[in-house]
Amino acid sequence: MTLVGAGSRLIDVAGGRTLDDAELSAEVARKTDELAKLPVGVVFARMSVDLDSVLTYLGAFEGGRAIALIDPALDADVLIGLVERFRPAAVLAASGDAPSGYTTRGSDWVRDSAEGVEPHPDLAVLLPTSGSTGNPKLVRLSRDGLLANADAIAQVLKIDADEVAPTCLPLHYSYGLSVLNSHLVRGATVVIESSGVLGRGFWDAVKEYGVTSLSGVPYHYEMLRRLKFDPAKYPTLRTLTQAGGKLRDELVAEFNEKMLAVGGRMYVMYGQTEASPRMTTLPAERLADKIGSAGPALPGGSFAIRRDDGEETTHPKIVGEVLYRGPNVMMGYAEDEAGLSAGDEYGGTLATGDLGYLDEEGYLYITGRLKRIGKVFGNRVSLDDLEQAVRTAAVGIDVVAAVAAGDKVVLFAELPEGDGAKAICKDASRALAERLHLHASGFDVRPIDTVPLLASGKIDYRSLEGRV
Template sequence: MTLLHPDARLIDAATGAELSGVPLREAVHAAVAGFAEITPGVVFLRTPTTVEAIVRYIGAFESGRPLALLDPGLPAEILADFIERFEPAAVCGPVPQDVHKGYTRRDDELWERDTPSATVPHPDLATLLATSGSTGSPKLVRLSRTAILANTTSIIEALGITGADVAVSSLPFYYSFGMSVLNTHLAAGATVVVESEGLVARSFWPAITKFGVTSLALVPSQYEMLRRLRFDPKRYPSLRTLTQAGGRLRAELVQDFHDRMATVDGRLFVMYGQTEAAPRLTTLPAGRLAEKLGSVGPAVPGGTLAIRLEDGTETTAPGVVGEVLYRGPNVMMGYAETATDLARGDEQGGLLETGDLGHLDEDGYLFIDGRLKRFGKVFGVRLNLDDIEQLAAATGPGAVAAVAGDDKVIIFVEGDGATAEALAPRVTELADRLKLHWSGFEMRGLPALPLLSNGKVDYRALESAR
């Protein structure tokens, strides 16, 4: 299997230009040939949302080159740190004007390393991604070609993607979920509409209609945005599939968007993933969403789930809460923090310890109960911050995010109406639900929650604002 089906199509939404068939294959072959001419080793791909970037990515992957997908907006100091630590053979563009020491600019799209790194990457290594898509991630996830292709195949099967499907670039390609949407549609012979402006741009929604987009992949913050935009699927006759991953979507919104899509015989798929699994682990079948509300579904085809208890034993018994374990061919080889780690082989053996708390039901459907490390303390009581977010969201409007403070939990609430006066009764209601004194909680209003480039909440920024 390759990532490029002969029938795959790319459409530039800005110009309407289509690249498919022989011209697309020739463009990828040219990219493959170009990578064969440069210094051996890992290639850093700064990946904007463009057709050219997709061709470069597929070319690097098909050439057998280990590649790292990077945010083209990475601050210069973070890019420099990555280069120092991972010693890439080349940095592909668009590249900054100031060339990094030890590299030579070949053109506006390429820096090449003057001398090869002493580290030879492991032959199975295919793709490197930041652990959560965040710009300051200190380590990279090492994914093999087998892992990428296995997850691509699983998701095509789970979602029923065919050559008739048309996806749109609603997520950046350097983010694992965005990469997966791209991979699955190109490998299935489907179409990808490359729209670089994003959901709130004036050009985005007309492109849905103009190019007959059939599916839209979003993270929770984007669903919050869609609700504010009063999304109505009746306005978009071709759009009949929504998918969600990248964090927990409030049950209220899952039900809301399920109901909206049901009015047009459409579907909503809720999924659970981690970059370490290339990246999707589960898919909740749209037809069972109503009866399994709150679940993220069973493991994707080829994978299995289990729950590990505090004593180290594993179980699949229904209702037992513990750390979620996943096994499958899409699990990473391991992490990398320096160039020498790139030579390491598979250290996981197909096992991913997710760091998430969850439980299975009698049908093997997974419910996520929080993160192992996402806890705060109020009056000596240990509280799961993910649970606090769910409870706080139920007290009123606006997206919420909770962080641990000094002997209290601070909940940030998004929205112009999130004033101290409006939030006071919500604090009381939250405290009453938890049977704790209100002084252990604080709610603060923000015009908008800070987000990472992948659309997830930037908890680090919120913690620094405590």
């Protein structure tokens, strides 16, 4: 199977250019040839939402060249650290002076030495495990795993050549990459527009190019609700998909009703970068009676629950760590250049680190994270559960982020400044105290203008941890 299916099109809004089937194939082949001239090793590409970044990725994939997709906003020192550890053949679309051992060629850094580690032949894409800070490992995704996932997603979302999907999400983010893959593999059209779902230019492109689907993480849907999103204004739009974390149930129901009212559909999905990246899709026709579920495993995949005693089960309602098995599970992690040549170390099984259970029909429900745990006066609490409790407490907080802070939890609530915000935060602290039967001083709710986000649209918890 090839990633760029027959009939695929790319529409570049910024450049006013459309690449149809033959021209797209020619441009991808040109990129493949350019990458083949680089020294041995993985290629780093700083992935903006633009035509050149898309073509670079496609040229690497179709040419069998391992490529690491890098956030263009990645801290400069973190990027340099990655370059030192992985010695890439080149850093494409680089910024600033080239580090030692590299020469600047146009906008790229190219390694001076021809010697390097040859990546494993199955390795196609590497994605960092963290956001713009820290010391990330690289997730190693295989060509077959990415293709299997793209095909499975296309099956359950019923993607065909008539679909038109925009670049709602960054391309270095696994969910954004998955949208691109699952449409191109079916010969559909992808509209490259960089402003995202909160930009006016994006919605102009939705109308002009007949966009049929939108994809977003929970934060996007929170914002769309505030903006009173009405799908009736966009006659071609017939599908919404949501992943990247759990969207509160009332918003799932609300957006589902909006789409049903115009003859459309909404799909809720669950995934991780380590699964190339999606593992479930909740069928649109079952969404109303399965609110809160992430859905069943994608075709070719399966779930089991690992109980506290280490045993696996598929019996319903038993909570434990979610285990996933499927052809899309990563090959493993790479810590440095030497790890690029390693083969498959996971054998198709992924321990997700998420807590959850299966129902009688095999539909998955996620209840929290093993590591998203804080302590309040010595009592272990789920930070995800605290966020959900604040949102459902009816105190006026929709966007909130919880981080552990010693023997208490700090919750940052997105609120306008003023005495009203302080009062709302006190109400939230009291609501949590009553719910968990702990003193309110253990829940430090603070107003914040805007909860910081990673480029993926997920909350930047690391940044918030630096503020407590």
